[in-house]
Amino acid sequence: MTEAHPFRIGFAEALRIVRETGHERRLPAERVPLARARGRVLARDLAAPIALPSFDNAAMDGFALRAADVAAAGDGLRLVGEQFAGRAHDLRVGVGETVRITTGAALPAGADAVLMKENARVEGERVVALSTPAAGTHLRRAGEDVAVGDLVLRAGEPLNPARLALAAAMGIAELEVAARPTVAVFTTGDELRRPGEPLARGEIYDSNRVLLMGLLAELGLEPMALPALPDDPARMRAALADAAGAFDLVITCGGVSAGEKDHLPALLDTHGRIRFWKVRMKPGMPVLFGDWDRACILGLPGNPVSVLATFLTLGRGLLDALQGRPEAAHRLRARLVASWEKRHERLEFLRGRLQSAEDGSLVVHANPADGSHRMRAAADSDALIVMEEGARRYEAGSVVEVLRY
Ligand code: AMP
Ligand code: MG
Secondary structure, three states: OOOOOOEEEEEHHHHHHHHHHHHHHOOEEEEHHHHHHOOOOOOOOOOOOOOOOOOOOOOOEEEOOOOHHHHOOOOOEEEEEEOOOOOOOOOOOOOEEEEEEEOOOOOOOOEEEEEEEHHEEEEEEEEEEEOOOOOOOOOOOOOOOOOOOOEEEEEOEEEEHHHHHHHOOOOEEEEEOOOOOOOOEEEEEOEEEEEOOOOOOOOOOOOOHHHHHHHHHOOOOOEEOOEOOOOOOHHHHHHHHHHHOOEEEEEEEEEOHHHHHHHHHHHHHHHHHEEEEEEEOOOOOEEEEEEEEEEEEEEEEEOOHHHHHHHHHHHHHHHHHHHHHOHHHOOEEEEEEOOOOOOOEEEEEEEEEEOOOOOEEEEEEEOOOOOOOHHHHHHHHHHEEEEEEOOOEEOOOEEEEEEEE
16 A cells, blocks of 8 residues: 555544545535525625614503603593514604503614513503603614624524524525535444444454434434445445445545554545545554545544544544534533543543532543543543543643534
């Protein structure tokens, strides 16, 4: 195999290559109705087409009036109409007059305050105020939330329910979002069996498939799980060639180290292009990245914790870049509860459990089980703790970056 490609590179360089590749292959935008836009990444800045509120309206149920009239009107104001939420009537509040109003209803012309229902006594056609509202009381002014033309949503932001609701409030029915990357997931290894099947000695259950499918689904993607591949280069080549022609991203796991059965690097080198192989990180060092036909290929190592570490960093970085999402999207920091002695140079990902501390800070308990096959420690945790390159002691209370999963 040629070794012209970057080999055993630093993590920052790997992330840079992955993001640059994702950027080069950035997916086109498409318009989707709001009901299908949740979790998608906005492709274009959105300026407000209308103001919010779009008309002056009541913030309370009660009576629309002219504040200056209340003190003057000893025997109450004359009730001249009703304006409920809905189409606005052509009402006007003149001197000494009032209009019954409900929350969200358009403020009649002439009125400059709303008297709460609870502070009013209605006597036939007259309304006696039990308090004296100042001008502007219980009103929502047109444009006080959003003015026409305001930049309200930014390209690269994921659309959560509140952002979609804001778009809906402005009457927008469709949004332009980044196309969602299509992703194929392959696990590899002669030892793999599906949960539910019997196991022979030496075989193990395929746990990475459900892990990867879940991690991808949590990013709002709809990955396709393809059959587990045997450690047979011809079968691997055929399956990967098919997938490489059909998907934006093919994720494999296993078969990227230096063992006799680790065929993926040579296959990618022959049929596609390796952009890097091996990264100075622990776990996850043998990770492989490149492209083949129309797909990016991300070859994750087989150990489950390596899958977590490489997917949450490089995999997510790539998927974000393909959709035009900025880098710092998932950044979170926490304080270590206990000290940690990092005895080697490589960047390390420990498992940890996040907790909200009494003082309002976020703290993380590192799990000492650091073997990359230790599934239970991963399941007992909810984040990876990033321990930077270089050996050093982290004191209790040190601030570290964490990747929540
Ligand atoms: P490999 O990278 O193929 O050498 O695999 C490294 C380790 O991860 C081996 O112990 C494999 O048995 C294990 N492994 C590989 N694929 C999976 C999988 N899909 N589920 C669980 N363990 C796996
Ligand atoms: Mg293997």
